[in-house]
Amino acid sequence: MTLQIGQNERFQQREWRLERIGWVIVGVFVLAGLVGLLGTGPLSWATARSEQGLATVEYQRITHHEADDSLNLVFPADAVEDGTISVELSGSWIAGVDIQSISPQPAEERAIPDGVVFDIAVERPGPTTVVIGFRAQEYGMLEAAVAVRGDTTSFTQLVLP
Amino acid sequence: MDAVLRAFALYLILLVLLRLTGKRSLSQVTTFDFVILLIVGEASQQALLGEDFSVIHAALVIATLLLLDRASDYLAWKFGWFQRWTQSVPAILVENGRVLDDVLAKFHLTEDDIVAAGREAHGLERLDQVKWAVLESSGGISVIPHSRAAS
Numbered sequence: 425m426t427l428q429i430g431q432n433e434r435f436q437q438r439e440w441r442l443e444r445i446g447w448v449i450v451g452v453f454v455l456a457g458l459v460g461l462l463g464t465g466p467l468s469w470a471t472a473r474s475e476q477g478l479a480t481v482e483y484q485r486i487t488h489h490e491a492d493d494s495l496n497l498v499f500p501a502d503a504v505e506d507g508t509i510s511v512e513l514s515g516s517w518i519a520g521v522d523i524q525s526i527s528p529q530p531a532e533e534r535a536i537p538d539g540v541v542f543d544i545a546v547e548r549p550g551p552t553t554v555v556i557g558f559r560a561q562e563y564g565m566l567e568a569a570v571a572v573r574g575d576t577t578s579f580t581q582l583v584l585p
Numbered sequence: 586m587d588a589v590l591r592a593f594a595l596y597l598i599l600l601v602l603l604r605l606t607g608k609r610s611l612s613q614v615t616t617f618d619f620v621i622l623l624i625v626g627e628a629s630q631q632a633l634l635g636e637d638f639s640v641i642h643a644a645l646v647i648a649t650l651l652l653l654d655r656a657s658d659y660l661a662w663k664f665g666w667f668q669r670w671t672q673s674v675p676a677i678l679v680e681n682g683r684v685l686d687d688v689l690a691k692f693h694l695t696e697d698d699i700v701a702a703g704r705e706a707h708g709l710e711r712l713d714q715v716k717w718a719v720l721e722s723s724g725g726i727s728v729i730p731h732s733r734a735a736s
Contacts, residue, residue: 447655450648457645458589465586488639584641 462584463488472570474577478503479511479570486582489560492524497554503572504546510572511554514539517568517581525557539569587635588642592649595629600657600671608673608724609692672722679718682731692720702726 453462460468463486472481483495503509508531518539530542544554560566560583569578614622633646661668678688678699689695699718703709707730717729 447652450652454589454645454649454652457649458586460586462641462645463586463588468586488637488642491637491639491642492635585639 460486462486464493470579472577472579474570474572474575476575478572478575479577481570481577481579483579483581485580486584487560489563489583489585492557492559494555494557497556497570499552499554499572501549501551503552504549505573507546509544509546509552509554511542511544512536512539512571513542513568514571515566515568515578516562517566517579520562520566520583521558521560523556523558525555527555527557588633588637588645589649591633591635592646593653595632596650596653599625599629604671604673607692608720608722609694613724675722676720677717678720678726679715679728682713682716684712694720694726698726699728703728703730 456462458465460466464484468484468486470483470485472483474480477500480498481495482498484493487493497511499509499511514536515538526542528544531545532543534541534543542554544552546552560581563583563585566581566583567578568581569576571577634642657667657671661672676688676692678685678692678694684696684699689699696712699715700709700712702718702725703712703715706728709715709728709730714730715728716731719727719729721727
């Protein structure tokens, strides 16, 4: 009499091997998440600076779909013209994200083909930071161009599902 | 990054809190314990996910939690001290027929709990039929009766 059991040693060996490979993959996945290959993290933080330095964008290379994210627009004192900074944002990024907040709030928003212009009133000249909070609504690569007084920089954001 | 860190922090918090409540706490889940468990899950959900509704974020949180659990299992298997600290140790409640009252008191157990465990596992009728009773690290009470030949 033997035990009635569905044992299969060859399958068990194969299962153990696959399990080990699987856990290595999971470990790599978590590590990639930690360093910023799958979202926020040191490898995702990036800065784009325009040629004359009138606009600097601090953004994340990788963001998540339907997740709160923000980017900083940093302007030096020379970006101010007649008490306002006119920022031109254009590209697929504008259409692909839902802008939740702009701080400080622009005094005026105007539409341009394929984009939008924000006029930000400046009380005292000096380096200024504008924070844009947004939520990505589309997947894949979103490109944006940021221009201040004709000085343009651009950045690309990858939106993961 | 934040998905992994959040999951890690919550894993540690839950581990510490559940260890502090002692091994008996969730071994026998009453209706109320079950509701508490649901609320714990609900409360940790916000901390884990925040305002991120993406699939990749959820996948990262789940992968991190499972990886931590597996790592903890491995360390417990490898190192005795790690197992003691994370999973506790068994404790003897009845030693060769003698009930250790001070140990029972420490765990807030009564002789009724031992008799109940004996009834469930072996159909025992009285406490004097119990030779050994052990509070396992998982929180359950295991009972070894006096063998029939000996009694």
